[in-house]
Amino acid sequence: MKRRHLLGLTLPLGAATAAGTTVQPQGEALELRWMFSSGEQRTQWVRVMERYRPDGLPVRSVELEQARYKAQFEDQLRERPAPDVMFWFGGERLREAVRQGLLAPLDALAERDGWSRRFTRAALDAVRVDGSLYALPLSTYAWGLYYRRSLWRRLQLQPPATWDQWLQQNDALRAARVAPLTVGAEDSWTLGAWFDYLNLRLHGKDFHQGLLAGRHSWQDRRIRAVLEHWQGLWLRGDFQSGCERLGWRQVLPYVSRGASGMVLMGGFVALQFPAGVRADLGFVPFPRLRPRAPLVENAPLDVLVQPSHARHPRAAQAFLRHMAQPSVQAALNHGMGLLTPQHGLDPGDDPLQRDAAALLSQASASMQYFDRDSATAFSGPALSLLRDFVRAPEQPVEGVQAQLEALRQRLRRA
Structure with a gap:
């Protein structure tokens, strides 16, 4: 043919x-x-x-x-x-x-x-x-954190397994004039992974699944904890300056050049890197936020x-x-x-x-992804609200919580 x-x-x-x-x-x-x-x-x-x-x-x-x-x-x-x-x-x-x-x-x-x-x-x-x-x-x-192994060797770092280790690693990267994290937030769907993992690591699959299905209020105190963890990374300066207005493909060259340390993406991203860079990529799961909590992974x-x-x-x-x-x-x-x-x-x-296969084999459970686990009428507007949040991370988290809950209530009445 x-x-x-x-x-x-x-x-x-x-x-x-x-x-x-x-x-x-x-x-x-x-x-x-x-x-x-x-x-x-x-x-x-x-x-x-x-x-x-x-x-x-x-x-x-x-x-x-x-x-x-x-x-x-x-x-x-x-x-x-x-x-x-x-x-x-x-x-x-x-x-x-x-x-x-x-x-x-x-x-x-x-x-x-x-x-x-x-x-x-x-x-x-x-x-x-x-x-x-x-x-x-x-x-x-699997979704996880991609980074250049050669950069980690040069800076004598180990990929983080816990939240505290992650913060320490980010401090070391900033000291070396490397932006610890990047995300192509202009494509708002990329933010779903960040919310998914923070909520899964803090509160587990049942709550996260129920939230995306519309059974829980977005003004729940647990959502405040998720947003405050995320907000803290932005306010520390851990995300690459300006990445909130770049697309997901546009931020990858910063990882290639070692200007940004890590990007949270799915396995399909590897083919976006040049072959020489791809051979140097490492992959680690999103760190634990609670000791001994079951690890639930995004596996669309x-x-x-x-x-x-x-x-x-x-x-x-x-x-x-x-x-x-x-x-x-x-x-x-x-x-x-x-x-x-x-x-x-x-x-x-x-x-x-x-x-990635080893990670999924060890996971206690998996999810599809923020916009694959929630209704289309909700996920698009919700991800846009999360994009607004990361573009102005100094804003009180209660504001975005109220907007997300208003969206949920509006769709329930429709």
């Missing part, structure tokens, strides 16, 4: 392709839609597609950059007919599409192919809605779904069976720097992937 076939998506008449041009409808084909965050991820997907040899229909696929893909996802599900297979996320994002009747259940496929034996419990829980499975688990990854699940109105449901099922094969998933995920959510698969030789 030629690359030009992979990138030539059939869209509704006059629709835009990834390159921004318009195309006319083409002949019958299995239509796939895929999201990527780096050119290497896109390349890995294309390689997998080139090895797929279906009986009958040819394959057409389009790959869109993540911001555009997420903005268009629901509209594409509502097309008549819809694409046959699409990339998406586990957790609440999946449940929202299921509740609207936009996704086909995959229970028959899962039972025939023994998903319950092959996939991890966490992966299946993330795609189960009201007892049925609605997505094929494809990739997962990426999935493939079959829209309810897919034109070729049988061909879609055949493709999903192909993509469920351990060898296929392992090849894709090794190339993308991600992990395969199936039992017993080697994470590969890459040290970052091995460290």
